[in-house]
Amino acid sequence: MILFPATLAEPQHFSLWERLLFAGLVLLSITLFWRRFATVLRKILQSKRDADFRLFPLGRRMWDFFWEVLCQAKVIRQRPLPGIAHAFVFWTFCAFALVTLNHCAVGFGLGFLSSTSLAGRAYSYFAAAFAVACAGGILGLFVRRFLVRPRWLGQELSWESGFIALLIFVLMATYLAAFFVADVSPAARALWWLHSVALLTFLPVVPHTKHLHLLLSPATVFLSRGGFSHIPPLAGDEDFGLVAGTDLTRLVSLQAYSCVECGRCTEHCPAANTGKLLNPKEIVLGIRGYLNEYGPSSAEPLIGKYNPQEAPFQCTTCGACEFQCPVGIEHLPILVGLRRGAVNTGAWESDHGSRLFLALERGSNALGLPAGDRDKFIQKQQLPIFDGSQEYCLWLGCMGGYDPKGREIVADFARVMNYLGTSYGVLRKEKCTGDPVRRLGNDLLFQQLAESNLEMLSQSKVKKIVTICPHCVRTIQEDWKEFGTPPPVEHHSEFLARFVSQLPQVQGQEKIVYHDPCYLGRYRNVYQEPRTVVAHAGELLEAPRSHERSFCCGAGGGLAFLGEETGERVSHVRAAELAATGASTVGTACPFCNSMFRDAFAARGEDVPQLLDIAQLTARGLPNDAG
């Protein structure tokens, strides 16, 4: 082992003038820093309290902090190379906290990390190792940003980022160079001063730029609402969602100021990738712009200069943005919050939207069909009626009860349950779970639907629900909680995966590519179960974007009911991606995805893969007389 012989040079005996100059610069730097940082803090703290915020239990918060902040797990996992580079910069900053303190102390002759003591020397080597990694990391990030220039970082080069990179590089270089000079040499002094200037410039730059995330994002991650796409309940009679500055809560404001403009959200956003106006990063920055100009006490509408109304209504609520964001920003409460503000006050005008709302005000399903159609389907399929004695209530949902393809899925799933001898029944009456209106921000309708369904379920004594629709699963399980206690609910993929070994294997090795529905994957963390089911029916292929990076089908967030999209269709992009895998069958696990791809494949014309739900894939293996 070769020992690095050098010790870190520590200049001594600063003159009084030097000390005064240094003290002055420190003061100036801190003042400039604080002037901006205090403004930001004020805007955050002056925002409305989050009525439903609970600090406890701390376990989840501490874990998120440890995993996402200290380990930088999300940063690395979702973008490995730049992620590692970033992690090194971050860890170096942590390691340098002591170094920096000592550095300033040295300026006043109070240095405490003596480079001659064993501990001091060890620590300086430790820090130096990080400094090397950090310098390398920052160079890599610099090359990526200024030479490779990925699209989602925006068209314009950010000189701010370049400047910050330079400062960090200077900090590291001057630290490392000090190992090669003598304590009392003028070079050591020069390096010390250079390091000081870089440091004292860096400090005020932080709150003035997106590097504010250095200070805020640990808090943002720690304080986040948790859950996924958690839509906070409205607080009081005057809360209609995000209407004006006065509706911005502390969490929203904190998150808006934490955005590091990395563009990960935009990179994965189906709307932004198909030529829509919506860009999740701009939504967050729009809130920040609003806060900077008007502040959190303003009555100026949030929809306007900084956020055009069209944008939030183009969101499929796929959650890719929220999932990706490395600093803990929760986009969906913001996006749905803006929609709530517009819909709950009647400001949103949309022919399709009104039609959907009126259909659910007057009728039972989002498709606007007479409830009798569902009865006919139940009769035709001879589905047993739930009478309280069966184990499962099979929830049909709007798609399963009214959509022709959704009904085929239900029918096949029922065949599988019949084959397995599962006891189940369907409700005589069902209303839409309220998923599309929840995501579109119509709280009035959502509450009515949730309450009347909850009432119906408790009257029917339902203990367990199983359904073919991930949107129903999510809405029943999570969103209804605001109004009561829903029975446990599971998706049919979870059910099927449990029993797949008891089902006959489908003959042949058909290539099946599985599409992760957003509401099953990112929303519920169910990735493996449907794959188990698919693998039972053929050879499982993966799409280029799969699991938590799956690309939306375009239906969510009520968009399935809002008519034509601008730009390219999300469903066509995804359908093309699935077809390109060479699979002969696309396996889906959501009736909405199924209906979107059905249309997309129809538009492509000839030579498209088959489209089958996992229930249908499974039912194909059953003997003909089953069910």
Add this chain to the structure above:
Amino acid sequence: MKIIVAIKQVPEREAPVRIDAGGKWIEEANIQWAMNESDAYALEEALQLKEKHSGEVVVLSAGPERAGTTIREALAKGADRAIHIACDDLGDRDALGVARLLAAAIKPENPDLLLTGLQSDDLGYGQTGVILAELLGLPHASLILHVEKTDAGLTVKRELEEGWFQNIELPIPAVLSMQSGGSKLRYATLMGIKRARTKEVRTLSAAELAAPVASSVRLERIALPQKQKSTQILSGTAKETAAALVEKLKFEARIL
């Protein structure tokens, strides 16, 4: 402009219809109620007129206590206040009897315009508006899709047969029976519902209005329509069946 809109609460479109023991009405137990559809269009037209010309929209409804939810819905959509004629014997009154009740409540209000729906989705007499005009001595037009206010009074668009329309002029005050589908209905909002809580709902009893109950028409009994299924299966090549289908839609179903 002061506009009164007469609305009625009727069984929801999807409500299961079962005839009750008396044979004169349906079982109300498991029914959900909604605003009569053409009344909803009348309300929408009134709200749009108010938005354009300012004024007041008053909703008027006769019915039992449950009608209150439909009245609230109208207030939530933007009506300014409401008059609820509390009466549990609506079924015993014929169109004339109901119109007399409504007219008695309308008279002291002196509205510039009175809108009703074309007909109710439950009983479907289609007469209340016409009789109201007669009782109040006001000009009347029915099957109206759209109302325009002019200096002289109103220009209204009427729906005629086979896709024809007629524009006619009326003086105000006037009574109009509105057809469904003339405009786009607005959706109910949370803000509307909350604001509606503080709006005035005046309840009048039928007795107070001193309108005679005696019916000139007596309801004997109601019956469900016989189900008639006449499925026809067309055979032949796709081309032939399509041609046959067009033929049938044109000349038998007369919907083309």
